[in-house]
Amino acid sequence: MIKLFDVTLRDGNHALKHGIGLDFIEKYCCIADKIGIWAIEVGHGNGLGASSFLVGKSKYADLEMIEKARNNLISTKLSVHSIPGFSTINNHLKPALNLGVDVIRVATHVTEVNTGRKHIEFLKTQGVIVQGVLMMSHMATINQLVEQCKLLENYGADAVVLMDSAGVFDAKGLSERLRAIKENIGLEFGIHAHNNLGIGVANALTGVDLGANIIDGATMELGAGAGNAQLEAIIANLVRRNEFEVNFNDLLELSELVEKTYYEFLPRTTVDSILSGLHGVFSGYAPLVKNLSIEFSISRSKLWEIIGEKNLVAGQETLLREIAQEIKRKND
Amino acid sequence: MKTKDRIRVGVIGPGKIGQDLCERILSDKDFELVSVISNNNSSLGLERFRTKIKHPINNGIMGVESKIMESLDGFFDCSTAEAAPYNWDYISTWGKWLIDLTPSNIGIPFIPFLPINQSKPLTTLGSSMNFSMVSCGGQSSAPLISAICEHLAVVEEVEVSSSIAAQSAGLATRNNLDNYIHTTENMIRGLVNAKLVKVILVINPSNPPVFMRTTITVKGSGASEESIKKNIASAISNFKKYVPGLEQIYELIDARNKIYTVSVSIKGEGFYLPQFAGNLDIINLAALETARIHTSHLRNMI
Numbered sequence: 001m002i003k004l005f006d007v008t009l010r011d012g013n014h015a016l017k018h019g020i021g022l023d024f025i026e027k028y029c030c031i032a033d034k035i036g037i038w039a040i041e042v043g044h045g046n047g048l049g050a051s052s053f054l055v056g057k058s059k060y061a062d063l064e065m066i067e068k069a070r071n072n073l074i075s076t077k078l079s080v081h082s083i084p085g086f087s088t089i090n091n092h093l094k095p096a097l098n099l100g101v102d103v104i105r106v107a108t109h110v111t112e113v114n115t116g117r118k119h120i121e122f123l124k125t126q127g128v129i130v131q132g133v134l135m136m137s138h139m140a141t142i143n144q145l146v147e148q149c150k151l152l153e154n155y156g157a158d159a160v161v162l163m164d165s166a167g168v169f170d171a172k173g174l175s176e177r178l179r180a181i182k183e184n185i186g187l188e189f190g191i192h193a194h195n196n197l198g199i200g201v202a203n204a205l206t207g208v209d210l211g212a213n214i215i216d217g218a219t220m221e222l223g224a225g226a227g228n229a230q231l232e233a234i235i236a237n238l239v240r241r242n243e244f245e246v247n248f249n250d251l252l253e254l255s256e257l258v259e260k261t262y263y264e265f266l267p268r269t270t271v272d273s274i275l276s277g278l279h280g281v282f283s284g285y286a287p288l289v290k291n292l293s294i295e296f297s298i299s300r301s302k303l304w305e306i307i308g309e310k311n312l313v314a315g316q317e318t319l320l321r322e323i324a325q326e327i328k329r330k331n332d
Numbered sequence: 333m334k335t336k337d338r339i340r341v342g343v344i345g346p347g348k349i350g351q352d353l354c355e356r357i358l359s360d361k362d363f364e365l366v367s368v369i370s371n372n373n374s375s376l377g378l379e380r381f382r383t384k385i386k387h388p389i390n391n392g393i394m395g396v397e398s399k400i401m402e403s404l405d406g407f408f409d410c411s412t413a414e415a416a417p418y419n420w421d422y423i424s425t426w427g428k429w430l431i432d433l434t435p436s437n438i439g440i441p442f443i444p445f446l447p448i449n450q451s452k453p454l455t456t457l458g459s460s461m462n463f464s465m466v467s468c469g470g471q472s473s474a475p476l477i478s479a480i481c482e483h484l485a486v487v488e489e490v491e492v493s494s495s496i497a498a499q500s501a502g503l504a505t506r507n508n509l510d511n512y513i514h515t516t517e518n519m520i521r522g523l524v525n526a527k528l529v530k531v532i533l534v535i536n537p538s539n540p541p542v543f544m545r546t547t548i549t550v551k552g553s554g555a556s557e558e559s560i561k562k563n564i565a566s567a568i569s570n571f572k573k574y575v576p577g578l579e580q581i582y583e584l585i586d587a588r589n590k591i592y593t594v595s596v597s598i599k600g601e602g603f604y605l606p607q608f609a610g611n612l613d614i615i616n617l618a619a620l621e622t623a624r625i626h627t628s629h630l631r632n633m634i
Contacts, residue, residue, distance in 0.1 A: 052530055053549040053593070054493045085533045088510040111537045112498060115506045139537070311538040316495060318547045318595050322581060 002208065002243055003038035005161075005190065005216045006231055007223060008258065009069065010081050014045035014224035014284050015265045019059040022068045024261050028219075029072035031254045035235075035246060038214075039077040039103050042069040045224060045284065047081035047107060048092040054317055055284075062092065066099045079103035081133070084115045089122050097126055105161065107133035109313050110140040113148040120155040131214070132157040133192070136313060138168040138280055142180045149185045159188045161214055164203065167196025167226060167277040171206045178210040190214025193229040195221060196277025198269045200229030205237055220258040220266055225283020226273030227266070275301055279308025288317060292324040302327060335364075339627045340404050342367035344393060344419055345411030346377025348502070349433055352604040353408055353616045354381055362624055366404055369393055371415075393419045401426045405627055408619055409434060412504065413511075420462055427460045429626055431619045435504075435511045439464035441519040443474040444574060444621040459630055463622050468611035469494040469531060470516040471618045472546040472578070472598055474523055479567035480592045481524045485554025488590070490520055492548050493532035497541035500609040509533060526552075541608035545581070547595040557587045564594055574621045575614055577601055 009028060013020045025042060032040055042065050044050045044058045051058035058065075062080075069078050080101050082093060093104065104123050106116040116132065123130045132152035134140075140148065149160050162177065169177075174191070181189050191207030193200040193216065204215050217234045221227030232255050238244035259266070267273075272286045281304060289307070293300035306323055339362055343354050346368050354377075357365040365385050370378040371392035382388045389395045406429035409419050416436035423430050432439045439462030465471065473492040481487050505512065516531045536542050561583075568580050575598065582595035598610030605612050 052493065052532060053489075053491050053551075053591075054532055054547065084509050085513075085535065088513050090510065090514070109535070109537060112506075112535050114503070115501075115509055115535055118507055118510065313534065313536055313538070316534065316536065318493075318545060318582060319495070319542070 001213065002238060003190070003214045004036070004231070004235070004244070005079070005214050006032060006037045006040045006218070007192070007216050007228060008040075008218040008231065009065070010041040010043050010047070011045060011218055011224055011228055012222035013043065015222050015227065015267050016262060018044050018051065018056045020065070022060055022064060025065060025068045026072050027257055028254070029069050031250060031257060033073050033076045034250045035254065036244070037076050039079045040069065040073065041079040041081055041105065042066060043080050046086060047083050048096060049087035050083065052086075063095055063099060066096055066101060070100050077102035077129070079105060081105045081107055082119065083107045084119050089119060093119065093123065097128065101128060103129040103131060105131045105133045106157070107135050107163070110134040110137045110148060111144055113151045117151070117155050120152070120157050124156040129158050130156070131159040131161055131190070133161045133163055135163045136165045136282060137162045137177070138164065138166060138173070139311065142177060145177055146180050146184045149181055149187070153185055153187055157187065159190060159214055160185065161190040161192055161216065163192040164194055165282055166280050167194035167200065167273070167283060168280050169193070169203055170197075170199065171202065174203055174206050175210055178207060178212060182211050188213055190216065192216035194223065194283055195226040195228065195267070195269050196273040196283055200227070201233045201237070204229040204234050208238070208243070219254055222258055222262065222265070223267060225267065225276060225286050226269045272300065272304070275304040279304050281307045281312065285320060288320055292320060296324045296328040298324060298327045298331060338362060338364040339406075339623055340364045340366050341623065342369055342396065342404055342407045344369045344407055344409045345415070346370055346375060346381065347410060348605060349612050349616060350410035351377045351380065352612065353410060353433075353619065355604045356616060356620060358384060360620065363620070367396060367400060369396060393422050401428070404428060406430060406623065408623075413437075413508070424460050424462070429459060429461045429463070431463045431465065431622050433465050433615055433619055435467065435508055435515060437464060437511070437515055438462055441466045441470070441515070441522060442622055443471060443519070444618055444625060445570065446474055446478055446523065461626065463626070464515075465615050465618055465622070466519045467512050467516045468496065468544065468614050469512070469533060469546055470519045471614045472544070472596060473548045474519065475567045475571050476548045476564060476594050476596070477520060477523060477550065479563040480548065480550045480560055480594070481552065482563055483555035483559045484550070484552040487524050487526040487550060487552040489528040489530070489551040490524060490526045490548070491530040491532070492516065492520065492546060493534065494544065494546040494611075495534040495536045495542065496544045496611040497608040498535050498537035499541045500544075500605075500611055501535050506535070541606075543608055544598045544610040544614070545595060546598070547582070547593065549591065549593045551590050552592070553587075553590045555587070557585045560585050560592055568596070575617050577610055577613065
């Protein structure tokens with residue numbers, strides 16, 4: 001069974017500068033609950049406890065957003081994203097569990113899975129579904145990837161989700177990785193595709209073809225950088241393949257809600273996003289890269305290139321500024 | 333310092349941090365490394381110092397003979413959070429001080445030159461004290477938090493985000509990210525009266541490895557930009573006296589928006605640990621400075 005995983009209310013918060021509205025969460029959940037989506041993820045773009053000067057302040061507290069979603073979901077599960085280092089068990093996971101979250105995604109950089117061990121092991125004692133999320137998964141070799149997935153399996157995670165955070169993969173690269181996971185790992189697995197190079201939906205469907213059953217998408221692509229694989233298009237393709245059934249009027253209602261509420265925030269594949277995809281850089285950096293290139297009057301494509309060379313990971317906003325300063329200094 | 337006045341110490345746990353600390357002590361005229369204590373007969377760390385010290389111990393803290401215990405000023409504990417309470421139980425019965433580099437959290441959080449527990453001035457503390465070195469993020473941020481907040485009438489928020497090289501984050505660190513965050517947040521709460529305190533740690537797998545970076549952001553009001561800038565400059569210059577690899581890399585002082593941000597990088601000295609391990613360096617440097625400060629108080633009291 002395909003489990004559609006809707007990240008609009010979490011990844012979409014990147015596009016909304018973490019300012020998603022509580023009314024919107026309520027309306028969205030009411031409609032989405034009718035569609036047959038397996039889970040909806042809600043919160044700050046970087047998950048629990050991430051509201052900060054470093055990656056951006058949330059307009060509403062984590063718990064306000066979770067509670068609003070909880071009150072409006074019946075058949076669809078409620079999920080939250082959590083990155084160890086931002087969140088802790090006591091400060092964030094326990095309060096979220098108290099509000100009745102069904103799924104928790106413990107997300108780490110693809111090569112640093114062991115930073116999530118304590119959180120995964122704790123959550124497994126709490127009766128929730130725990131998915132291990134590998135961010136920036138293009139930055140690991142296939143062997144590393146399998147090794148890290150094995151750790152997730154040992155810690156007791158229920159599933160592994162490959163995040164193509166920078167929208168780097170094409171069908172070939174993605175297939176190699178998913179095949180390796182399928183052959184070596186006994187967990188169900190999923191794919192979280194981004195649109196940096198314009199092939200998010202295609203990648204999501206490649207995932208389905210290779211046995212991935214957790215498929216992430218966002219309505220109207222609302223998500224970080226160039227946006228996520230579009231949920232409506234994924235659904236339509238699955239319907240055409242007889243792998244999903246939907247009432248298209250509900251889907252229309254959901255899509256229009258997003259379009260009308262946040263029209264000016266809807267992401268698209270721009271040359272910035274293409275450059276971030278080509279250089280394998282976290283798409284969430286796009287607004288900062290644009291601002292820094294203007295502030296220091298430096299070439300934006302050069303900035304993307306250097307960031308890619310330095311293998312930056314999410315949460316290194318201050319380093320971006322240093323890189324921009326360095327390029328400026330060399331130019332002068 | 334004259335040989336007879338040197339601070340006579342033992343180092344427990346000659347792992348990575350412990351070995352770096354031992355090397356520093358051996359080359360520092362203020363200290364005499366009397367004993368290295370392992371609970372492992374085949375410890376490579378202990379082997380390395382066996383010929384350089386008087387009393388190598390391979391059966392744990394209880395293996396230190398009475399007359400050696402009596403002759404020592406204090407200990408550095410570089411073992412583990414689990415072992416630290418046992419070590420302290422024994423050492424405290426001898427009235428010695430201990431500087432705890434593990435995240436056991438049993439000692440008072442201590443940052444050199446900063447008054448964290450103002451209710452208990454350091455000069456009134458007795459010889460048998462347990463000082464917790466908090467965390468690398470705590471050591472790298474506290475002097476700057478204090479500098480920014482000193483003249484602020486209201487401190488709304490303090491945020492400290494650090495990134496360290498993945499290659500310098502051992503399993504203990506990775507298993508204890510929560511502990512790191514809570515310990516550092518508690519230290520900050522003891523240092524300033526802020527409504528909101530937030531600590532973030534990012535483990536960065538970049539290759540080549542990056543130097544440790546810490547960014548401190550304070551939201552508050554009631555002080556002039558000039559006074560804050562002056563305080564930061566003086567804090568950085570004092571800081572560099574015991575952490576030479578520290579550099580200020582960014583500063584944004586914006587009183588109109590009530591936001592004050594400063595970033596520093598810590599390049600390790602490359603003593604025993606590699607240069608990218610500034611996070612480990614700063615803990616050892618703080619530990620040595622703490623020992624100097626405490627010993628000088630104790631000796632002045634006599």
